[in-house]
Amino acid sequence: MNTINYQFQLASRPQGSVKASDFNYVAEQLHDLQEDEILIKNLYISLDPAMRGWMNESKNSYMPPVAIGEVMRALAVGQVVASKNARFAAGEHVSGLLGMQEYAYSDGKGISKVDARLAPLPLYLSTLGMPGMTAYFGLLEVGQPREGNTVVVSGAAGAVGTIVGQIAKIKGAGAVGIAGGADKCRYLIEQLGFDAAIDYKTEDVSTALRQHCPDGIDVYFDNVGGDILDAALAQLAFGARVVICGAISQYNNTTPIKGPSNYLNLMVKRATMKGVMVSDYYPRAMEAARDMGGWISSGKLKSREDIVEGLEKFPEAFQKLFTGENNGKLILKVMQS
Amino acid sequence: MNTINYQFQLASRPQGSVKASDFNYVAEQLHDLQEDEILIKNLYISLDPAMRGWMNESKNSYMPPVAIGEVMRALAVGQVVASKNARFAAGEHVSGLLGMQEYAYSDGKGISKVDARLAPLPLYLSTLGMPGMTAYFGLLEVGQPREGNTVVVSGAAGAVGTIVGQIAKIKGAGAVGIAGGADKCRYLIEQLGFDAAIDYKTEDVSTALRQHCPDGIDVYFDNVGGDILDAALAQLAFGARVVICGAISQYNNTTPIKGPSNYLNLMVKRATMKGVMVSDYYPRAMEAARDMGGWISSGKLKSREDIVEGLEKFPEAFQKLFTGENNGKLILKVMQS
Incomplete structure (x- = not known):
């Protein structure tokens, strides 16, 4: 296994449109797992308009801003590669706020398991996400x-x-x-x-x-x-x-x-x-998943993902949301480094 | 009885703040009543911010604009001076959209009776209006x-x-x-x-x-x-x-x-x-009147009217709403001409 984790850290608060220089693309050494920790290999990372708001220094938001120097916040789907947490086993697929990086550590809080047999993984960042x-x-x-x-x-x-x-x-x-x-x-x-x-x-x-x-x-x-x-x-x-x-x-x-x-x-x-x-509706997520899953199966609901390959493409790919160049849900596919 | 009716007709659509020149102050001859008609002497005329909107040529409003040449629309309280309408008798007090004028004709539609013994008449344009x-x-x-x-x-x-x-x-x-x-x-x-x-x-x-x-x-x-x-x-x-x-x-x-x-x-x-x-709440007006009347009687609800004397003062008095010079409900008192 690779021992290097590539990640985008917020370097400065963007003025206007996001530029590559607003981030530091950093290679960090992976460390040994602590008790209850899991290590996740990110496979697909979601690019969402809301991320632009997270980059601002705002008092009046529903989430604290990403701090300067912190890994850019992002939703992702990944696979557990190592676990010291009883709830998760290596090989399982999970989703959550795993960040704009190749690997993520987590104590399991706020992380959900997803089933790769029920739906293609990118769907958990779009219609089923x-x-x-x-x-x-x-x-x-x-x-x-x-x-x-x-x-x-x-x-x-x-x-x-x-x-x-x-x-x-x-x-x-x-x-x-x-x-x-x-x-x-x-x-x-x-x-x-x-x-x-x-x-x-x-x-x-x-x-x-x-x-x-x-x-x-x-x-x-x-x-x-x-x-x-x-x-x-x-x-x-x-x-x-x-x-x-x-x-x-x-x-x-x-x-x-x-x-x-x-x-x-x-x-x-x-x-x-x-x-x-x-x-506000997370407690009712099953209701949505049940209906949407049914509609997808019966062909009533179609999903389209626009998948850009390569974690390192993040800053430029993110801009597609604002220029309207994306077709459907914009997602980064993290390649094996 | 006077046979002249003074009235403000909209002369042009105001640009920005209302000016006296946006109106024609006109003396019209009163005519004989037709069947079902009543003649009302306006006593108090309400000056409301909404009137500014009625002067605009707007497609998207809750009321048609006042037409050029038409009497300026306004709520008022007055007294019936002559009636050929079975519902109204001379001497009764009424309120409704009687217009910015000394006398108003009406077929009685949209006109309510008010009781001058229960409350001072201006109150029917403020707290009870x-x-x-x-x-x-x-x-x-x-x-x-x-x-x-x-x-x-x-x-x-x-x-x-x-x-x-x-x-x-x-x-x-x-x-x-x-x-x-x-x-x-x-x-x-x-x-x-x-x-x-x-x-x-x-x-x-x-x-x-x-x-x-x-x-x-x-x-x-x-x-x-x-x-x-x-x-x-x-x-x-x-x-x-x-x-x-x-x-x-x-x-x-x-x-x-x-x-x-x-x-x-x-x-x-x-x-x-x-x-x-x-x-939207007119059908429930009694509910409000009952509560508000009770609160006024028990001293819990105080009303303040800012009364300007003289119909002819309309254009300048109206401006007080926008400069904030009025203290409480702004009302014109129509003097005997």
Whole structure:
């Protein structure tokens, strides 16, 4: 076994977009396991928009920021290579916040076992993982779509958005996706069964929303913030639910986040704006996994992963989330070093 | 009886702050009543922030805009001077959208009778009228304060704000008001029983909110929007309710409304943002009137009206709402012409 662990440590707090120089790529010596410790070889590491927030020095967040010098926080799926913990045996697959590194030590807290025979491992970072649960509970619990409702989702070709639209359809609602580029829009309609897709790079989103949602938007699931959130707020139906999941258009801002100028329409349309935090639903994870697993098996729910090979690609691959270059859930595959 | 009706007609859509030249002050001849019509002499006319919105050409509002050449829309209390409608007799007092004029014709639709023996007439435009109901239902139904909660209200010395804070106290919550000027702040604490008041003209609102709400804001009732809304969003408690009632800091904007930059804190704090539209609660008006009437009688709820004499003062008096010069509910008293 290799005795070197390659890892990305946060070197400085990024200003605007993340640069390679915001990290130190470090080779550390692996050490012997202590009592209760396990050593995990990371196989797939998730690249999520939320990571951009973790790099900021923020008092008002749901998680403490990653400290300067600390390994960059990231969700991953890996395999136990050595264990002094009774709960875990070498060879088992696990997932958790294992960090942007080749190997991770853990005392087992916050680490779940995953079954490589039930689903391909990357799926535990997408539909059967955090993005899937975010979509499931955010749409069904916060958005509460009813049959015949019109559900609009932004960032529709992303990890969460693709699932939101598909669950909306499964539940008998109409699904309209907002995404960047003709290929993505075609994919949403032809492969995932969305009723309509709006290409924000070439279409006027406000006009397109009026066209595709003539009776207004009943549930708007927002992953992007900014002007697209404003366009959706202007087209809400009476009693609409606005689910705030993220604001990827704003995460690299060096100026304050653009707040939704049309928020007063919440009042006019008796609408509600509420966030979804996936961690609130962890106790109900089995519920989501059962439904989603069933839908995947029956072909009703499709998953797409965009896998970039090589841990060392992290800084540049991460940028694809913000330029919109990724197709589906963006994941790093850690190669054998 | 006078046969001339003085009225303010909207002459042009105001750009920014309202100017006298945005209206034509017109003398019209009164005409004979038609079947079912009543003629009302306006006694008190309400000056409300919402009127600023009615002057705009807006597609996305809860009411059609006032048309150019039309009498400016306004709530008022008046006395029936002549009636060909079986429901109303001369001498009775009524309230409704009677317009910015000395006399109003009506077919009786949307007009309520009010009892001048139960309460002074201006009270039907304040605590026992639209602002009172907005405060009552906005706080209790949308804000849902619980005993021991911290309620913060902006525009606290205004018609709605004064009532929100007092009802919060009646319901066992703490009340913190944000208002402009030391006199208003003193009034909130000494006369209305608020626990604290923040003078946004001399204090840093964010710092003061942290000081007065160390455990966070459970209910934030917003009348002003802009930077104060952002400061409140940054200090929300877990599970907070944000009640959007108005955005008076933004109504005179010639640029787009400033959206709340800190709206993502709704997600972090699992908070909800929802508007209150008083018209939704009209069917339950008696409920509010009964409670509020009881609280007024027992001295628990105090009302303050700022009465400006003279219909012709409308354009300049209206500006007091935006400069914050008014103390309590701003009302025009229509003098005998």
